[in-house]
Amino acid sequence: MKVEQRATEGRTKTVLSDKDTLLKLYREMLLIRRFEEKTAEMYQAAKIGGFCHLNIGEEATIVGTISALQPKDYVYSTYREHGHALAKGIDARAVMAELFGKETGTSHGRGGSMHLFSQEHRFYGGYAIVGQALPIACGSGYAINYQGTNEVVMSIFGDGATNIGAFHEALNVAKLWHLPIVFVCVNNLYGMGTAVSRASAVTEIWKKACAYDMTGERVDGMDVLAVRRISDQLVAQAREHHEPSLLECVTYRYRGHSMSDPDTYRGKDEIKEWQTRDAILSLGEHMKKEKMLTDDEIQQIDEEVTAQVEDAVKFADESPDPDPKDLYRNVYADEVAS
Ligand SMILES: Cc1ncc(C[n+]2csc(CCOP(=O)(O)OP(=O)(O)O)c2C)c(N)n1
Numbered sequence: 545m546k547v548e549q550r551a552t553e554g555r556t557k558t559v560l561s562d563k564d565t566l567l568k569l570y571r572e573m574l575l576i577r578r579f580e581e582k583t584a585e586m587y588q589a590a591k592i593g594g595f596c597h598l599n600i601g602e603e604a605t606i607v608g609t610i611s612a613l614q615p616k617d618y619v620y621s622t623y624r625e626h627g628h629a630l631a632k633g634i635d636a637r638a639v640m641a642e643l644f645g646k647e648t649g650t651s652h653g654r655g656g657s658m659h660l661f662s663q664e665h666r667f668y669g670g671y672a673i674v675g676q677a678l679p680i681a682c683g684s685g686y687a688i689n690y691q692g693t694n695e696v697v698m699s700i701f702g703d704g705a706t707n708i709g710a711f712h713e714a715l716n717v718a719k720l721w722h723l724p725i726v727f728v729c730v731n732n733l734y735g736m737g738t739a740v741s742r743a744s745a746v747t748e749i750w751k752k753a754c755a756y757d758m759t760g761e762r763v764d765g766m767d768v769l770a771v772r773r774i775s776d777q778l779v780a781q782a783r784e785h786h787e788p789s790l791l792e793c794v795t796y797r798y799r800g801h802s803m804s805d806p807d808t809y810r811g812k813d814e815i816k817e818w819q820t821r822d823a824i825l826s827l828g829e830h831m832k833k834e835k836m837l838t839d840d841e842i843q844q845i846d847e848e849v850t851a852q853v854e855d856a857v858k859f860a861d862e863s864p865d866p867d868p869k870d871l872y873r874n875v876y877a878d879e880v881a882s
Contacts, residue, residue: 573603599627601798604823608771646863675708685723704735753790765793
């Protein structure tokens with residue numbers, strides 16, 4: 545499928561050609577790919593329990609959007625969030641340990657795959673309910689305005705979430721109150737086994753922004769440089785003018801909805817066709833053509849990233865389980881002094 549972009553390219557002046565930036569984007573996408581491949585392996589080996597949703601195929605959308613943020617900006621995600629957590633700078637060890645249910649994990653092993661969280665990294669989860677995080681992201685946006693600071697909130701969700709009431713409530717209030725939020729819809733064309741055209745009356749999700757008089761953009765979510773360029777603009781719009789926006793990134797997940805999905809609702813040819821546009825391979829080819837990267841360097845980056853993931857697995861495996869006596873810890877917040 546050829547994604548028809550909006551006139552984004554024409555509006556965009558920035559050209560992303562700095563070698564260090566491109567290398568960083570490449571390495572981050574590869575880390576997510578290798579991390580998720582290993583996660584699938586560990587799930588099959590029963591080291592990881594519960595539900596588990598992978599980001600494989602969506603790396604350009606993840607890295608292109610989140611890399612446009614500053615460390616103090618906020619990210620809210622969904623249950624498909626391992627890649628988002630890594631892109632926000634959380635250590636692969638802490639993410640893998642959380643998947644293993646260990647005390648050293650981001651949520652001390654209490655959250656698992658769907659509930660990664662790190663206050664330090666301003667990564668505010670990890671939500672299992674479709675559309676759940678959007679109004680909560682508005683709360684962070686409101687707090688930023690109230691406190692007069694200039695952080696930005698990025699709220700990331702799937703196409704399925706845009707048919708949920710909370711999506712419309714959040715966009716309405718964000719526009720009304722001029723909240724500094726970039727709403728990012730990861731349109732991977734399916735919500736579990738349901739194609740977007742069977743669930744949404746409007747399949748071009750960016751158009752839903754017009755109901756709230758909000759900037760709406762659509763970008764090829766397999767092209768990390770295109771995603772980064774438009775994200776830079778929308779993040780600047782949120783930071784400088786406190787205006788929210790909706791960005792639709794059209795992408796594809798190569799694997800089933802979750803590890804337990806037999807993936808029978810779509811043809812193998814469709815998956816193969818999307819894989820011909822793989823974002824990591826494309827950026828590698830682009831950098832080779834521009835003489836920024838050689839085959840040997842690509843091999844070396846892969847070895848380094850693979851070693852990082854192996855180290856995360858070893859760390860998770862050797863980490864302690866939570867102590868049963870702490871079962872009720874963190875169930876309720878500590879009492880706040882009045
Ligand atoms: C309110 C609610 N309804 C139904 C579900 C069951 N459910 C889990 S994932 C999912 C599909 C969501 O698809 P989408 O938002 O496109 O995200 P993707 O999985 O494609 O990343 C559904 C219906 C849920 N978790 N929450």
